[in-house]
Amino acid sequence: MTRTQIIVARLALLALVLGAWEVLPRSGAINPLLLPPLSEVLATLANLLGRPNVHEAVAVTAAEVIVAFIIAVPLGAAAGILIAENAYVGEIFKPMLFYVFSIPKSIFLPMFILVFGIGFQQKVAYAAFTTAFVVLMSATAAVESVRSDHIMVARSYGATQTQILLRVYVPSMMPVLLETLRISMIFNFTGVMIAEMYASRTGIGHLISNWGENFQMPQLFAGVIMLATVAILFNEAVRALEARCSTWRT
Amino acid sequence: MRWPSPTTVRRLILVVILALWEFVPTTGLLPELFLPSLSKTLTVLWIDRHIYFAALLVTLYEVALSMLIACGLGILAGAVVGGVAALRNLLLPIFSSLYAVPIVILYPVFTAWFGIGSQSKIAFAGIYGFFPVMLSTAAGIRTIDPQFLLAARSMGATLPQLVTRVIIPASLPTVFAGLRLGGALTIIGVVVAEMLTSSAGIGYLVTLNRTILDSPRVFAAILAILVLSIAYYMLARALESRMIVWQSVGRQQKSSAPTSPAAVAAPAAA
Amino acid sequence: MQHLANMRDVQGRADQAAIEVERLSHVYAGADGGVPALQDISMSVRAGRFVVIVGPSGCGKTSLLMMMAGLRHQTEGTILCHGRPIPTPDPTRVGVIFQEASLFPWLTTLDNIEFPLSLRGTPREERRRRSQAMLSLVSLEGFGERYPHELSGGMKQRVSIARGLVQDPPVLLMDEPFAALDEQTRMTMGHELLRIWSTTRKTVVFITHSLTEAVYLADDVLVMSARPGRIIDHIEVNLPRPRTYEMMATDVFGKLRDRIWQQIRRTT
Numbered sequence: 001m002t003r004t005q006i007i008v009a010r011l012a013l014l015a016l017v018l019g020a021w022e023v024l025p026r027s028g029a030i031n032p033l034l035l036p037p038l039s040e041v042l043a044t045l046a047n048l049l050g051r052p053n054v055h056e057a058v059a060v061t062a063a064e065v066i067v068a069f070i071i072a073v074p075l076g077a078a079a080g081i082l083i084a085e086n087a088y089v090g091e092i093f094k095p096m097l098f099y100v101f102s103i104p105k106s107i108f109l110p111m112f113i114l115v116f117g118i119g120f121q122q123k124v125a126y127a128a129f130t131t132a133f134v135v136l137m138s139a140t141a142a143v144e145s146v147r148s149d150h151i152m153v154a155r156s157y158g159a160t161q162t163q164i165l166l167r168v169y170v171p172s173m174m175p176v177l178l179e180t181l182r183i184s185m186i187f188n189f190t191g192v193m194i195a196e197m198y199a200s201r202t203g204i205g206h207l208i209s210n211w212g213e214n215f216q217m218p219q220l221f222a223g224v225i226m227l228a229t230v231a232i233l234f235n236e237a238v239r240a241l242e243a244r245c246s247t248w249r250t
Numbered sequence: 251m252r253w254p255s256p257t258t259v260r261r262l263i264l265v266v267i268l269a270l271w272e273f274v275p276t277t278g279l280l281p282e283l284f285l286p287s288l289s290k291t292l293t294v295l296w297i298d299r300h301i302y303f304a305a306l307l308v309t310l311y312e313v314a315l316s317m318l319i320a321c322g323l324g325i326l327a328g329a330v331v332g333g334v335a336a337l338r339n340l341l342l343p344i345f346s347s348l349y350a351v352p353i354v355i356l357y358p359v360f361t362a363w364f365g366i367g368s369q370s371k372i373a374f375a376g377i378y379g380f381f382p383v384m385l386s387t388a389a390g391i392r393t394i395d396p397q398f399l400l401a402a403r404s405m406g407a408t409l410p411q412l413v414t415r416v417i418i419p420a421s422l423p424t425v426f427a428g429l430r431l432g433g434a435l436t437i438i439g440v441v442v443a444e445m446l447t448s449s450a451g452i453g454y455l456v457t458l459n460r461t462i463l464d465s466p467r468v469f470a471a472i473l474a475i476l477v478l479s480i481a482y483y484m485l486a487r488a489l490e491s492r493m494i495v496w497q498s499v500g501r502q503q504k505s506s507a508p509t510s511p512a513a514v515a516a517p518a519a520a
Numbered sequence: 521m522q523h524l525a526n527m528r529d530v531q532g533r534a535d536q537a538a539i540e541v542e543r544l545s546h547v548y549a550g551a552d553g554g555v556p557a558l559q560d561i562s563m564s565v566r567a568g569r570f571v572v573i574v575g576p577s578g579c580g581k582t583s584l585l586m587m588m589a590g591l592r593h594q595t596e597g598t599i600l601c602h603g604r605p606i607p608t609p610d611p612t613r614v615g616v617i618f619q620e621a622s623l624f625p626w627l628t629t630l631d632n633i634e635f636p637l638s639l640r641g642t643p644r645e646e647r648r649r650r651s652q653a654m655l656s657l658v659s660l661e662g663f664g665e666r667y668p669h670e671l672s673g674g675m676k677q678r679v680s681i682a683r684g685l686v687q688d689p690p691v692l693l694m695d696e697p698f699a700a701l702d703e704q705t706r707m708t709m710g711h712e713l714l715r716i717w718s719t720t721r722k723t724v725v726f727i728t729h730s731l732t733e734a735v736y737l738a739d740d741v742l743v744m745s746a747r748p749g750r751i752i753d754h755i756e757v758n759l760p761r762p763r764t765y766e767m768m769a770t771d772v773f774g775k776l777r778d779r780i781w782q783q784i785r786r787t788t
Contacts, residue, residue, distance in 0.1 A: 110456055212358020223355070400618065404591055406610055
């Protein structure tokens with residue numbers, strides 16, 4: 001398939017899905033109370049975007065996402081690099097990592113709530129907690145992805161540790177770092193959402209949860225579309241950046 | 251000074267954690283509200299064991315059914331999308347873009363549609379697990395050495411024989427990885443869903459007891475979930491280690507999935 | 521090594537070629553008319569001969585071999601194996617050995633060798649008997665229960681050869697089977713292959729990039745031109761058999777090699 005064929009096919013697929021979303025509820029094939037037609041959802045979305053309480057919720061969520069990210073990334077990265085670089089520490093913790101990843105970290109939410117209450121700090125702390133693990137894992141993988149033969153070549157030419165770090169590790173890891181940040185942000189967003197939906201009085205997650213409880217389906221779907229769009233846009237933007245930086249990657 | 255072996259250190263860490271869990275609350279360093287002591291947690295777990303057991307059964311039931319969706323559909327879809335080039339080029343980028351969306355925001359939709367019973371959990375956790383399993387299987391299918399197919403054809407294998415005698419055995423490691431991933435994710439999905447809105451299940455017990463500030467019971471439920479997820483992981487690894495023969499399958503290109511952060515991070519989720 | 525029915529047929533008609541290629545051409549379909557890969561190739565391989573095909577990269581030698589094996593279809597011309605065409609792969613008539621051994625990692629050595637037999641539903645006992653015989657033939661007795669990842673490169677190729685021979689096809693096609701091995705292993709394997717060949721008296725068509733290997737192994741060397749591939753020379757190697765390493769140092773050997781090299785150089 002050529003590039004244009006693929007793009008056309010995808011657009012057709014999208015049109016099909018969106019079209020079904022409009023036609024099926026309108027025709028009554030699907031209960032419009034359960035799944036409002038797309039046009040209604042979009043109208044609601046336009047309406048919501050003008051509301052101040054929605055603006056507030058978005059601001060709160062955005063703040064939580066950013067702060068949690070800023071906290072999680074350095075912590076997770078430092079731990080991940082330590083595990084990757086120090087063989088002893090690595091051997092201790094690496095086997096544990098897999099167990100840790102299988103555990104649903106949402107079970108620790110009550111602990112955060114007990115300590116921080118229901119508020120900004122709790123959500124940020126929880127999201128940072130879950131994101132840090134993802135960053136840790138990715139950082140470990142990123143450091144280990146730097147080829148040892150590249151390092152050996154640099155060393156054989158007399159490069160100092162700093163030089164090796166800056167001239168071999170960083171360029172080698174750049175695309176991987178971007179991917180790490182991208183994936184971490186996905187989980188960060190998820191973490192914030194879970195915290196907001198679980199026990200919160202503010203934020204988009206809380207709004208969505210509320211709309212769901214009150215069967216306000218148009219608003220619920222509008223909120224979902226809004227969040228999904230933001231998430232996807234961010235993801236694709238970073239992906240484009242990754243592609244730019246990784247032309248040399250096989 | 252000789253450093254102790256990593257295994258010893260790990261065990262020590264575990265012991266220290268358990269010890270802290272016991273002594274920090276009982277000595278008053280942290281209020282019992284924040285962290286009930288280990289002994290209290292275990293006592294309460296024992297006293298209410300029927301309740302916890304019943305809740306675990308509900309959770310396991312939901313996990314089993316959502317695994318059917320996530321792994322069954324996910325592996326099938328991943329094999330087809332990953333194996334057929336036209337589908338792969340068309341659909342895979344779409345699916346990996348969708349992966350960026352926090353699926354949890356869809357959960358209220360499921361509760362509105364299916365109520366707060368098991369159905370909504372199963373639907374949610376099924377979808378939650380579906381995407382990563384599908385993506386992982388699609389990637390894994392591509393690591394199968396095409397030379398195998400050429401060799402089998404040269405030996406006169408018919409199409410059904412190619413599928414049953416070559417493709418299926420060659421893709422078993424990928425399938426097992428998908429099962430392990432799917433199970434971990436569905437457990438996470440079910441627990442999250444039960445914690446959010448539910449009437450039964452072990453996650454529900456967490457939320458219920460939290461709202462009445464019964465910390466020991468909250469932690470008893472947390473402990474039960476910890477045991478469940480760790481037990482699952484160990485079971486999955488034990489089964490997989492039987493397949494160790496294929497760990498050294500040739501033609502696993504170093505640049506493919508295993509070392510990328512995306513693949514590594516996949517099970518972390520919530 | 522037992523002689524089976526089909527071998528007697530071959531010997532019965534001593535003048536019938538094991539492989540007869542007549543006016544074969546192949547064009548790869550492409551957006552702009554297509555790429556000619558092979559051009560008007562005709563060759564006749566007598567039964568029991570060891571024929572080596574050499575040529576520059578991309579000249580189509582592998583494609584030609586695939587067509588002889590029934591894995592690919594030519595756009596023009598015919599290929600006959602003992603008088604009959606080969607529309608689909610038939611391991612009872614033509615065994616194929618690739619550069620990559622492609623042993624199935626989930627099967628033991630013996631299971632790998634028997635694989636073609638199990639595809640045809642041969643009973644278990646017979647399968648075991650034949651695969652054990654092949655295992656001995658390639659000097660790997662005792663390794664039957666090992667898995668491929670426990671074998672070295674050379675051993676894997678030997679298993680691959682055993683697998684190709686297990687249905688006793690009169691013809692063996694080999695596409696650079698030793699290219700992935702180090703030089704020393706290559707030389708040993710070449711020697712082994714000649715031993716197996718002289719014991720079983722198969723017809724072998726062997727592709728290689730190594731001119732030394734070509735002269736060492738072959739009765740006949742066919743030189744192909746660059747794309748589109750044609751046969752530009754047929755060199756008979758009259759060195760006595762069994763071939764020895766010492767022959768490689770002789771004048772005759774060197775001249776043969778040189779002739780091949782000059783032909784290839786001229787065509788690229």
